[in-house]
Amino acid sequence: RCSPPHVPPGKLVRNGVDKKAVICIEGNIACGKTTCLKYFKETSNIEVLTEPISKWRNVRGHNLLALMYQDPERWGLTLQTYVQLTMLDLHTSAMTAPVRMIERSIFSAKYIFVENLFRSGKMPEVDFAVLSEWFDWITTNVSIPVDLIVYLQTSPHTCHERLKQRGREEEKVIPLEYLESIHQLYEDWLIKSISVPLPAPVLVIPADHDLQKMLHQFEENRDKILAGTA
Ligand code: DCP
Numbered sequence: 001r002c003s004p005p006h007v008p009p010g011k012l013v014r015n016g017v018d019k020k021a022v023i024c025i026e027g028n029i030a031c032g033k034t035t036c037l038k039y040f041k042e043t044s045n046i047e048v049l050t051e052p053i054s055k056w057r058n059v060r061g062h063n064l065l066a067l068m069y070q071d072p073e074r075w076g077l078t079l080q081t082y083v084q085l086t087m088l089d090l091h092t093s094a095m096t097a098p099v100r101m102i103e104r105s106i107f108s109a110k111y112i113f114v115e116n117l118f119r120s121g122k123m124p125e126v127d128f129a130v131l132s133e134w135f136d137w138i139t140t141n142v143s144i145p146v147d148l149i150v151y152l153q154t155s156p157h158t159c160h161e162r163l164k165q166r167g168r169e170e171e172k173v174i175p176l177e178y179l180e181s182i183h184q185l186y187e188d189w190l191i192k193s194i195s196v197p198l199p200a201p202v203l204v205i206p207a208d209h210d211l212q213k214m215l216h217q218f219e220e221n222r223d224k225i226l227a228g229t230a
Pocket of ligand 1: 028029030031032033034035051053065080083104108109110113114171
């Protein structure tokens with residue numbers, strides 16, 4: 001994917017035709033995705049789509065996120081089916097600006113969170129099979145363009161500390177081991193490139209640092225990120 005020097009960030013050109021850029025911000029729970037999205041939303045003219053967590057906490061009065069953390073065997077499929085729907089909705093909505101930044105993606109929902117539930121024995125194989133069939137159908141039949149993945153790479157320990165600090169009620173039961181499993185899956189996917197396909201090139205940003213340093217790094221990488229190139 002090339003972006004010639006005379007073309008401003010966010011205006012990818014492929015075969016001479018202007019193209020919009022879609023950037024997914026990925027990383028472990030509490031790695032700082034919200035800070036990254038907020039920074040770019042405030043300092044550039046782009047469209048930012050945050051994870052529909054408020055929907056997951058209230059589907060016609062039901063808190064699927066809380067149910068999943070209380071009893072993953074019973075409610076993992078329920079939450080992840082709804083996550084898949086809400087992420088599909090985000091990916092397929094009409095773009096309102098030349099550059100779109102999305103918090104996570106339908107890909108990490110499947111390759112990281114569903115995979116983790118299954119591998120840890122918390123999701124029955126039959127539930128995993130149904131989610132996989134849905135995912136395969138969607139990704140075969142629906143266009144989900146992604147130009148760049150920005151990976152906010154943290155240590156699980158940092159995420160655990162940030163998680164405790166923010167004190168989101170549903171997440172109080174999350175142990176360090178859970179964050180370690182999510183971390184491992186992210187590393188296998190985005191760094192080692194094993195196990196599952198990469199939908200786009202990856203730009204890695206070390207994200208264990210304090211806020212000031214993180215903002216500095218976002219600024220340093222601004223042009224690359226907004227151009228959708230790694
Ligand atoms: N979650 C899940 N399955 C998914 C996606 C998310 O179980 N497919 C859970 C993990 C978290 C919650 O949803 O408990 C939302 O977490 P995120 O890490 O996505 O969002 P944060 O607000 O924690 O992001 P950050 O702190 O990086 O800004």
